[in-house]
Amino acid sequence: QVQLVESGGGSVQAGGSLRLSCAASGYTYSSYYMGWFRQAPGKEREGVAVIDSDGTTGYANALKGRFTISRDNAKKTLYLERNSLKTADIAMYNCAADSIMWRLLTKYSIWGKGLQVAVSL
Numbered sequence: 500q501v502q503l504v505e506s507g508g509g510s511v512q513a514g515g516s517l518r519l520s521c522a523a524s525g526y527t528y529s530s531y532y533m534g535w536f537r538q539a540p541g542k543e544r545e546g547v548a549v550i551d552s553d554g555t556t557g558y559a560n561a562l563k564g565r566f567t568i569s570r571d572n573a574k575k576t577l578y579l580e581r582n583s584l585k586t587a588d589i590a591m592y593n594c595a596a597d598s599i600m601w602r603l604l605t606k607y608s609i610w611g612k613g614l615q616v617a618v619s620l
Contacts, residue, residue, distance in 0.1 A: 501525035508614030521594030537590035546603025
């Protein structure tokens with residue numbers, strides 16, 4: 500069974516940092532493209548960061564420099580390091596995977612259930 504499970508969500512003060520993890524199982528993790536997406540209240544889901552099977556990364560322009568995506572193929576885990584968090588970063592965060600590179604489009608075929616991240620002032 501193909502599965503993605505996110506962890507590491509919660510609440511953090513503005514300016515703080517938080518790392519999200521996404522554990523994968525049920526498919527050949529190392530060959531898949533992975534991404535992080537988020538959906539803020541009242542807004543559409545948007546792409547945050549993506550990473551190729553060889554480690555090449557891509558970011559939403561507005562988030563470059565604050566967010567870092569990485570992957571550990573041995574652990575079958577995807578990460579998102581988020582720094583200098585703002586209240587604008589409050590959202591439901593999901594990880595996604597696919598054998599096709601959709602970049603920041605939300606067309607990935609495998610999705611985690613997501614986790615909520617809150618940022619307080």
